[in-house]
Amino acid sequence: MSKILVTGANGFIGANIVRACIEKGYNVRAFVRKTSDLSTIKNLPIEFAFGDLRDRKSLENAIEDCDFIIHNGAIYSWLPKWWMGADPGKVKSMYDVNVRSVNLLFQIAKEKRIKKVIYTSSESAIGIPNEGSIANEEHFASKKELSGHYKISKYLGERVAFKWNKKGIDVCTILPTVPIGAYDIKPTPTGRILRDFMNGAIPVYVDTGLNIVHVKDVAMAHVLAIENGKPGNRYIAGNKNLTFLEFLRLAADVVGKKAPKVQIPLIIGQTFAFFDEFISVNITKKHPNTPLESVSAARYRQFDCSKSWNELKMPKTNLRIAIKDETDWFKNNGYLND
Numbered sequence: 001m002s003k004i005l006v007t008g009a010n011g012f013i014g015a016n017i018v019r020a021c022i023e024k025g026y027n028v029r030a031f032v033r034k035t036s037d038l039s040t041i042k043n044l045p046i047e048f049a050f051g052d053l054r055d056r057k058s059l060e061n062a063i064e065d066c067d068f069i070i071h072n073g074a075i076y077s078w079l080p081k082w083w084m085g086a087d088p089g090k091v092k093s094m095y096d097v098n099v100r101s102v103n104l105l106f107q108i109a110k111e112k113r114i115k116k117v118i119y120t121s122s123e124s125a126i127g128i129p130n131e132g133s134i135a136n137e138e139h140f141a142s143k144k145e146l147s148g149h150y151k152i153s154k155y156l157g158e159r160v161a162f163k164w165n166k167k168g169i170d171v172c173t174i175l176p177t178v179p180i181g182a183y184d185i186k187p188t189p190t191g192r193i194l195r196d197f198m199n200g201a202i203p204v205y206v207d208t209g210l211n212i213v214h215v216k217d218v219a220m221a222h223v224l225a226i227e228n229g230k231p232g233n234r235y236i237a238g239n240k241n242l243t244f245l246e247f248l249r250l251a252a253d254v255v256g257k258k259a260p261k262v263q264i265p266l267i268i269g270q271t272f273a274f275f276d277e278f279i280s281v282n283i284t285k286k287h288p289n290t291p292l293e294s295v296s297a298a299r300y301r302q303f304d305c306s307k308s309w310n311e312l313k314m315p316k317t318n319l320r321i322a323i324k325d326e327t328d329w330f331k332n333n334g335y336l337n338d
Contacts, residue, residue, distance in 0.1 A: 003027040004226070005066040007053065007105075008073030012191075013120065013176065015040035015183040016219035017070055022046070024223050031062045031073065040183040053101035056108070063105075063112050070222050071105055072120040074098045074157070076150060076186075091149055098153035099160060106164040116170040118225045121158040123177045123211070124151035126236065128301055134241070136304040137175075137234040158234075165232045172229035174222050177238030177303055180322045181215035182329040194323070195330055197251055199337045204262045205245050209300035212247060213239035214322035221314040228312045239316050241302035254323045 004021050008014040009030030018041050021028045028046040031053075032038065038048075051058020053073050063069065075094045102119070109117055124146065127139040146152045158173050165171035184191035190212075196202050221237040229235060242250070245259070252259040308314040330336050 001025065001027050002067040003029060003065065004068045004070055004223075005029045005031055005049070005062055006070045006072060007031040007062075008071075008120075009046075010036050010038050010040050010185075011072065011076070012040075012184045012186065012188055013179060013215060013218060014072045015185075016181065016215045017072055017222050018044060018046060020216070020219040020223045021070075023220075026068075026223070029062065029066060031059075037185065040185055053097050053105065056104060059105060059108050060112075063108050063114065066112070066114065068116050068118070068226050069105070069109055069114055070118045070120070071102070071161075072222070074120070074154065076188075094149050094153050095156075098150070099156045102157045102160045103164075106161065106167075106169060110164070110167065110169055114169065116172070116226055116229075116231070117161070117164075118222050118229070119158065119161040119171060119173045120222065121161075121173045121175045121234070122151065122154040123175050123236065123238070123301065123303065125155040125158050126175060126301075126303065133300075134302055134304050137236055137307055162232065170231040172225045172231065173234045174218070174225060174308075175234055175236045176215075176218045177211035177213050177236065177301075177305070179213050179215035179218045179237075180319075181325045183215075184326055184329065187330075187335070191326060191330075194251060194326055195335050197248065197257065198255060198327055198330065200257075202248065203260050205248060205260050207263060208244045209241060209302050210244065210247065211238040211241050211301070211303045211305070212319055212322070213237060213305075214317035214319070214325070216322075216325075217315050217317050221308055221312050224312040224314060230311065233307075233311075235308040235312055235314075236303050236305045237308055237314060238303050238305040240319055250319060251323050251327075254320050255327050 004026045006017050006028060009018050010032050018028055029049050030046050031049045034050045049062035051062060075097045125141050126135050127141040127145055128135050129139055141155055146155055161171050161173055178190050180190055218237040249259040
């Protein structure tokens with residue numbers, strides 16, 4: 001039975017990838033840090049390799065005797081990119097892990113004769129041709145669309161992966177759109193929206209669009225790419241294009257809440273986010289409720305996902321199920337107000 005190394009195995013997408021691998025009959029080795037919270041993958045029939053993506057020795061040990069790698073590991077965190085600046089050490093760590101360690105992992109993968117590497121990219125690495133247009137895998141993000149350090153680092157990491165594809169390693173990249181579902185431990189920005197909506201903290205909305213997908217489908221796309229993915233190809237792992245209001249209305253219907261009725265102009269949202277971020281950076285030292293990066297990037301980011309559906313045979317789970325899975329998980333794990 002083939003063995004897959006899954007990096008970032010304890011994270012939101014990673015924990016679901018591990019389960020998809022098990023479902024498809026693969027042996028799994030989870031690569032995580034010794035300090036990682038492993039609650040999302042505890043009691044699963046997997047083995048663990050502990051280490052750091054920046055450390056060659058721990059990567060060599062983890063990759064040993066594996067057949068495939070799903071490289072999902074990355075630093076996913078908010079870092080201010082605006083005038084108030086970010087901690088230089090944290091910025092360096094993000095690029096070290098999300099870009100430079102990708103190159104290291106592929107070096108070792110080539111040495112160990114890994115059959116195929118599936119790299120988790122991001123929908124932010126996809127460019128939108130025109131406002132309101134539908135993008136596909138052929139569109140690459142422009143510099144102005146990469147509004148934060150995480151987005152920049154994931155774009156650069158994907159470019160590194162494709163360089164190694166040209167050097168003889170079979171590589172496919174998976175670009176998740178906006179996944180929702182169980183094990184959203186941090187949670188993600190969209191997860192925070194659902195959590196806050198459940199807690200009655202989303203009274204207004206802005207006019208924007210997004211593509212929502214069940215995280216289980218994203219995870220399965222990674223695993224299906226091992227057999228079905230064409231080397232050197234990108235695959236957008238998404239499901240349905242919705243306006244933000246449509247998404248909130250769907251969530252409201254699923255969980256029995258009322259959707260907001262008041263739309264605010266984007267400039268008001270940006271102004272609020274600016275002051276929220278200023279206070280967070282300079283006073284509370286906590287993650288802002290509304291990062292300016294996210295609001296400033298708010299536009300119609302909608303995608304043609306048919307390549308993943310047709311070539312990978314990626315499933316398309318009803319989004320009502322995805323919303324219920326995430327909100328139930330939040331409820332069962334203490335993320336919601338009583």
